[in-house]
Amino acid sequence: MNWRGWASIGAVLACWSLPALAQLPPMPNIPQIGARDRPAGEHFKIVIPNRPAPVPLILHVSPSGSDEGDGSAARPFASLARAQQAVRTLNHDHDVTVSLAEGVYRLTAPLRFNARDGGQNGYTVRWEGAPGLRTMLSGGAPVTGWSQVDKQRDIWMARVPVGMDPRQLSVAGRLVQRASVEIPRSAVAFHPWGLEIRDPAWRFLATLPDQSRMEIEGMSWFTHRHAMVDHIDGDRIVMQQPGWRNNLVGYDTLARPVSADVARLFLVNALAFLRDPGHWFVDPKAGRLYYKPLPGEDMNRIEVVLPHLEHLVSIAGTYDDPVRDLEFRRLHFSHTSWRRPSGPDGYASQQSGAYLSGDLVDYPADPVRDCSWGCWSFERMRNRWSQQPAAVQVAAARRILFDEDRFSQLGQIALGIGNNPDANDSGIGLGSSAIEVTNSEFVDLAGGAIMAGGIQPDAHHPSRPEMGLRDIIIRNNRIKSVSHDYKEQSAILVTYASGTIIMNNDVSDTPYDGIDVGWGWGANDPGGSAEYWRKQRGYYDQPGNSVYDTPTTLRDTVVKGNRVGRVKQWFPDGGAIYHLSADPGALIAENYVYDVAGSGGIAIYLDEGSRYVTVRNNVLDRIGGVWLNLNTQSHIAPKRTALDNVATGNWYNGGKLNGEWSDYLNNRAADNVLVTGKDWPIEAQRIIDASGVEQAASRHP
Numbered sequence: 001m002n003w004r005g006w007a008s009i010g011a012v013l014a015c016w017s018l019p020a021l022a023q024l025p026p027m028p029n030i031p032q033i034g035a036r037d038r039p040a041g042e043h044f045k046i047v048i049p050n051r052p053a054p055v056p057l058i059l060h061v062s063p064s065g066s067d068e069g070d071g072s073a074a075r076p077f078a079s080l081a082r083a084q085q086a087v088r089t090l091n092h093d094h095d096v097t098v099s100l101a102e103g104v105y106r107l108t109a110p111l112r113f114n115a116r117d118g119g120q121n122g123y124t125v126r127w128e129g130a131p132g133l134r135t136m137l138s139g140g141a142p143v144t145g146w147s148q149v150d151k152q153r154d155i156w157m158a159r160v161p162v163g164m165d166p167r168q169l170s171v172a173g174r175l176v177q178r179a180s181v182e183i184p185r186s187a188v189a190f191h192p193w194g195l196e197i198r199d200p201a202w203r204f205l206a207t208l209p210d211q212s213r214m215e216i217e218g219m220s221w222f223t224h225r226h227a228m229v230d231h232i233d234g235d236r237i238v239m240q241q242p243g244w245r246n247n248l249v250g251y252d253t254l255a256r257p258v259s260a261d262v263a264r265l266f267l268v269n270a271l272a273f274l275r276d277p278g279h280w281f282v283d284p285k286a287g288r289l290y291y292k293p294l295p296g297e298d299m300n301r302i303e304v305v306l307p308h309l310e311h312l313v314s315i316a317g318t319y320d321d322p323v324r325d326l327e328f329r330r331l332h333f334s335h336t337s338w339r340r341p342s343g344p345d346g347y348a349s350q351q352s353g354a355y356l357s358g359d360l361v362d363y364p365a366d367p368v369r370d371c372s373w374g375c376w377s378f379e380r381m382r383n384r385w386s387q388q389p390a391a392v393q394v395a396a397a398r399r400i401l402f403d404e405d406r407f408s409q410l411g412q413i414a415l416g417i418g419n420n421p422d423a424n425d426s427g428i429g430l431g432s433s434a435i436e437v438t439n440s441e442f443v444d445l446a447g448g449a450i451m452a453g454g455i456q457p458d459a460h461h462p463s464r465p466e467m468g469l470r471d472i473i474i475r476n477n478r479i480k481s482v483s484h485d486y487k488e489q490s491a492i493l494v495t496y497a498s499g500t501i502i503m504n505n506d507v508s509d510t511p512y513d514g515i516d517v518g519w520g521w522g523a524n525d526p527g528g529s530a531e532y533w534r535k536q537r538g539y540y541d542q543p544g545n546s547v548y549d550t551p552t553t554l555r556d557t558v559v560k561g562n563r564v565g566r567v568k569q570w571f572p573d574g575g576a577i578y579h580l581s582a583d584p585g586a587l588i589a590e591n592y593v594y595d596v597a598g599s600g601g602i603a604i605y606l607d608e609g610s611r612y613v614t615v616r617n618n619v620l621d622r623i624g625g626v627w628l629n630l631n632t633q634s635h636i637a638p639k640r641t642a643l644d645n646v647a648t649g650n651w652y653n654g655g656k657l658n659g660e661w662s663d664y665l666n667n668r669a670a671d672n673v674l675v676t677g678k679d680w681p682i683e684a685q686r687i688i689d690a691s692g693v694e695q696a697a698s699r700h701p
Contacts, residue, residue, distance in 0.1 A: 055095075056095035056097045056126070057096050057097070058097045059071040059077065059086050059087065059090075059096065059098045059099065060073050060076035060077070060099050061078070061079070061080060061083045061099065061101065062078065062101035063101065063104065063105060064101075064103075065078040065101075066078050071086050076101065079105075080098075080105055084117060087117060088116050088117065091117075091118070091125050093120075094123060095123050095124050095126075096119075096123070096125045096126070097125075097126045097127075098126065098127045098128065099128055099130075100128065100129050100130070100135045101130060101135070102130055102133035103136070104134075105136065106138050106140070107137060107138065107312060110139075110309060110310075110312055110313060110425060111313045111314070112425065112426070113313070113314065113315045113323055114317055114323060115318070115321045115323050115324070118325050118326040119324055119325030119326065122325075124325040125326050126328075127326075127327065127328050127329070128327075128329040128331075129330035129331050130330065135331055135332060136331075136332040136333075136334055137312055137332065137333050138334050139309030139310075139312050139335045139337075139391075140305040140306055140307035140334070141308060142303065142304065143289060143305065143306050144304075145158050146291075146299035146300065148299075149290075153274075153292070154277075154293065155274060155290055155291070156290070156299045157290050157291075158289050158304070160282065160288070160289045160306055162285065162287040164287070165282060165284035165339070166306060166307045166337035166411070167339060167411055167485065168307055168336075168409070168411040168446055169291075169304070169307075170303075170304065171278075171291065171302060171303070171304050172297065172302050173408075174409065174444050175444050175484055175485075177276075177280070178268055178280060179268070179269060179270060179271065179273035179274040179275070179276075179279045179281040179290075180217070180266050180267060180279070181266065181267050181273045181275070182264060182265065183202060183267050185265050186198075186199070187199035188202075188237070190248070190255035192244075192366075192367055192368075193238055193239065193244075194237045194244060195216070196235060196237075197237065198235075203234070203235060205232050206232040206233065206234055208232070208270050210270070211230075211231050211232050212240070213269055213270075214228070214267060214268065215227065215228055215269050215341075216228075216239070216244075216254070216265070216267065217265070217266040217267075218247075218263065218264065218265050218266070219570065219571070220252050220257030220258055220259060220262055220264075220571075221257060221258035221262065221263075221571060221573045222351055222488060222512070222571050222573035222574060223251075223253075223350065224349050224486055224570075225253075225347065225349050226341045226346045227239055227240070227243045227244045227254070227347075228243060228341075228343065228344065240343075240344040241344060242357075242359050243343075243344055243347075243348060245363060245367065246345070246348035246356045246357070246360065248367040248372065249356075249360065249363075249364070249367050249375065249377065249378045250350065250372075250378045251372075251374060252573075253368075255367075256368060256373065262572060269281065271290060274292055275292075276292065277293060277294045277295065278292070278293075282306075289306065305334075307335040307336050307411060308337075309336050309337075310336060310338050310339060310411075311389055311391050311392070311425060312333050312336055312392055313333070313391075313393065314393045314426050315392075315394045315395070315400060316395045316424055316425075316428045317396040318396055318428060319428075319431050319466035322398050323396065323397040323398070323400065324398050325399045326399075326400050327401040327402075328402050328405060329401075329402075329405070330404045330405065331406075332405070332408070333392055333406070333407050334408055334409045335409055336411045337411035337446075338389060338411050338446075345358070349486070349488050350385055352451070352488060352493045352512070352513075353388040353448060353451050353489050353493065354385040354386070354387055354388075354455055355386055355387075355388065356381055356386075357386050360378070361380060362376070362377045362380075363377055364377055374536065374537055376538040379532075379545065380542040380544075382523075382539065382542075382545065383456060384456065384544070385455055386420065386423070387416075387420045387422065387451070388412050388413055388447060388486070389412065389413075389423045390413040390414060390415055390416025390419065390423065391407070391411070391412055391413070392407070392414065392416070393419070393426075394415070394416065394418065395417075395421075395424045395428050395429045395432060396428050396429075396431040397432050397433075399434045399435075400432075400434075401435075401438070402415065402440055403439055403440065404438075404439045405440040405441075406441045407441070407442045407443075407445065407449065408441075408442070408443050408445065410447070411446045411485070412445075412446055412447040412486070413445075413449070413450075413451045413489065414450065414482075415451070416450075416451050417432050417435050417450065417452040417472060418430045418432035418453055419451060419454050420456055421454075429458075430454050430458060430459060430462070430468070430469065431466050431467050431468070431469075432469050433468075434470070435452075435471075436473045437450060437473070437474045437475070437477060438473065438475050439476045440477045441478045441479075442477065442478070442480075443478070443480050443481055443482070444481050444482075444484070445482040445484065446483075446485035447482070447486045447489045448482055448490055448492070448493060449479045449492060450474060450477075450491075450492045451489075451495075452493065452497055453493075453496045453497050453519070455495055455496075455520075457544070457546075460496045460519070460520060461524070468498065468553050469496065469497035469498070470497065470498050470499055471498075472494065472499075472500045472501070473500075473501045474492060474500070475501065475502075475503045476505065476693050476695075477506070477693070478506045478693055479507045479510075480506075480507075480508050480509050481509045481510075482510055483510055483511050487511035487512060487571070488511075488571065490510070490512050490513035490514065490515065490574070490578070491507045491513070491515065491567070492505070492507065492514070493516045494557065495518065495519035495554075496518075496519060496520075496553045496554045497554065498553050498554070498555045498556055500517070500556075501558045502515055502557075502558065502559045502562065503558065503559075503560045503561050503562065504560075504561040504691070504692060504693060504694050505562045505563070505692070506563045506692040507562065507563070507564045508563075508565050508566045509566050509569070510567045510568075511568075511569050511570035511571065512567070512571050512574060513568070513575060513577075514576045515564060515576070515578070516574070516578045516580075517554075517557050517559065517579050517586070518554055518579050518581040518610070519554075519580055519581065520580065521580060521607070521609055522580070522609015522611075522641050522642075523539060524581070525548070525551065525581055525582040525609055525611070526548060526550060527547065527548075528540060528548070529608070529609055530633075530636050531608065531633055531636055531641055534636070551582065551584070552581065552582070554581060554582065555583060555586075556583075556584065556585035557583050557585075557586045557587070558586075559577060559587070560587065560588075560589045560590050560591065561589075561590050561591065561692075562577075562592075563594075564591060564594075565593065565595045565596070566594075566595045568597070574605060575596075575604055575629065576593045576603050576604065577591060577593065578605045579604075580607045580608060580609060580610060581609040581611075582609060582610070582611040582612060583610070583613055586613040586614065587613075588604060588613065588614070588615045588616070588618065589614070589618065590616075590618065590690070590691070591618045591619075591687075592621065592687060592688045593618065593621065594620075594621040595621070596622070596624060596625075597624045600624070600625040601623060601625040602625055602626045602655075603618075603626070603627045603628065603652075603655065604618065604629070605626075605628075605629045605631075606629065606631065606659070607629075607642075608631055608633065608641060608642065609641050611642065612644050612645070614646045614647075615628060615645070615646065616647075616648055617650065617683075617687060618651075619680065619684050619687050619691075620652035620653070620654075621652075622654060623652060623655035624654070624655065625655055625656075626657070627652040627654070627655035627657065628652075628657050628658070628659075628669075629658040629659060630645060630647075630658060630660070630667060632665060632667070634660055642659070642667070643667055644666050645668075646667075647661070647668070647669040647672060648668070648669070648670050648671050649672065649673075650672045650673070651672075651673045651675050651680060651684040652672070652674060657669060657672070
């Protein structure tokens with residue numbers, strides 16, 4: 001070996017501490033090998049053992065412990081806040097594990113983790129529940145002391161703290177619905193101030209008490225909108241502002257839905273509406289909770305939890321000092337209620353957790369006539385939409401892991417990764433790298449399961465590089481029965497991020513999409529979108545809506561090996577797997593999509609501005625409408641938006657191919673195979689069997 005080789009080894013050894021060197025095995029006798037003895041092409045090798053993994057310090061926490069304890073197994077802490085304090089004294093020179101005993105940890109305030117709470121100097125902090133046991137972080141309180149107050153209607157009542165007014169309630173470990181009734185759209189007329197009651201049968205609404213807590217909900221093609229009543233006077237339902245006005249502008253609005261045939265309207269949250277089993281109502285002034293049990297439910301035995309926290313966990317450092325090396329394993333996150341829609345802003349849904357808030361500039365005098373299919377006042381706000389805050393929030397963070405966790409009975413999106421600053425308790429958003437969500441379960445949620453990325457300019461063109469989202473892995477998760485109260489939210493949404501991998505997840509039973517990737521409808525891609533240059537839209541005429549010459553941060557997304565079925569149960573728009581905007585290197589491959597019903601049901605949808613997407617070797621089973629839809633916006637031809645896409649080697653047994661697949665757009669669809677019934681080729685069957693969560697790959701829907 002020459003002197004450079006010995007110098008290299010010396011540099012490596014110099015990095016080792018003396019205790020580490022003491023653990024090295026004794027050096028064997030190495031015979032001298034001359035050049036003539038060494039086989040041709042073989043180099044001399046020295047194998048240096050890996051550095052031994054550090055032994056973590058363990059802090060113990062138990063619901064039966066005491067914060068006067070020392071965190072040992074014999075004297076565990078009682079609160080997570082006390083354990084957090086102890087971690088900060090140990091994590092500079094040790095791996096630290098916070099071991100949570102089985103039980104329910106009822107939080108009186110959200111847990112907030114900053115840079116001091118993660119691993120320091122390359123170490124790792126882990127918060128872990130016991131294997132196979134329920135370790136729950138709850139933002140709610142149990143409700144007991146039920147009595148039947150209306151025997152004929154079978155309505156029960158329990159006392160709760162005065163002022164408690166959440167939007168969700170858990171009964172027997174599941175979310176139940178607020179009291180509501182459906183009102184025919186023909187019974188009312190829409191005005192900027194509210195609703196005019198045209199059907200006399202509904203004038204009884206003016207006699208109901210506490211009218212300012214009543215809510216209007218409407219849904220149609222892709223939005224689920226919420227707005228609060230101010231008061232009811234005769235045949236006038238006067239609405240709170242600006243929420244009502246914001247719900248009248250844009251697309252698929254309350255007054256002018258995309259399709260009147262599928263649009264529905266509901267009145268929510270009055271005791272008079274408590275008619276159906278499994279529904280509830282709370283009177284915060286009197287401190288009374290009412291519930292109409294399902295058949296067989298015993299109110300003296302059943303568990304009822306009323307949430308009081310709006311979110312459970314906030315993980316956020318700063319862009320200069322992010323939270324690092326923090327892990328959460330085998331924890332159950334439950335019982336939150338995001339209350340903003342109960343205020344004057346309501347929830348002016350735009351799509352998948354994005355909403356319009358505040359007063360619009362140059363609001364049109366007649367929004368129903370002039371702004372129910374877009375207008376300049378609406379387009380001015382498109383880059384300023386807000387996002388729903390998640391129950392568990394991650395921003396300005398690196399190497400954060402959620403593994404074998406359970407998210408359920410949460411009043412909004414369960415897990416938010418790098419969302420807008422307005423969607424984070426810390427006031428800091430974006431800036432998330434190497435975040436992994438694996439082997440976890442998301443079930444029974446008011447909103448979607450996972451939302452990664454923001455939707456404002458710093459999300460798609462960061463003003464500093466640390467704001468970007470990179471290397472997000474969402475793998476081997478089960479997602480089922482989500483988006484109960486915000487039905488327009490997809491189960492998984494990634495807006496702007498690079499190198500995201502969404503792999504081997506099982507997504508089912510959702511009202512809207514299964515997996516959504518991308519945002520911006522092509523408007524923020526290099527050169528902008530020809531659609532948004534048009535005068536009707538006027539998007540680029542509005543302050544802050546720039547034409548960029550550089551790409552967004554969306555690139556190299558992989559959606560592979562997922563099992564997605566029984567989605568799209570409420571909305572015709574969107575797809576089981578849905579994509580927006582340019583995404584260089586994007587791959588949608590080897591997914592099994594099944595049971596997307598309805599004449600317009602879409603399995604895979606490449607929407608506005610989708611570019612550079614490869615759709616390959618997917619199996620599309622029992623698709624009611626379209627197995628692959630490409631929105632090439634042919635109405636603006638010869639201008640081009642969605643181009644440079646490839647669809648090849650896919651198998652389908654129903655539905656059609658939509659969009660312009662042409663040389664002019666450089667979109668190529670080839671070698672896709674129509675299959676009769678269940679007669680799948682061997683390779684297609686292999687993909688079906690391998691799809692979804694890997695440990696259960698052999699299970700079929």
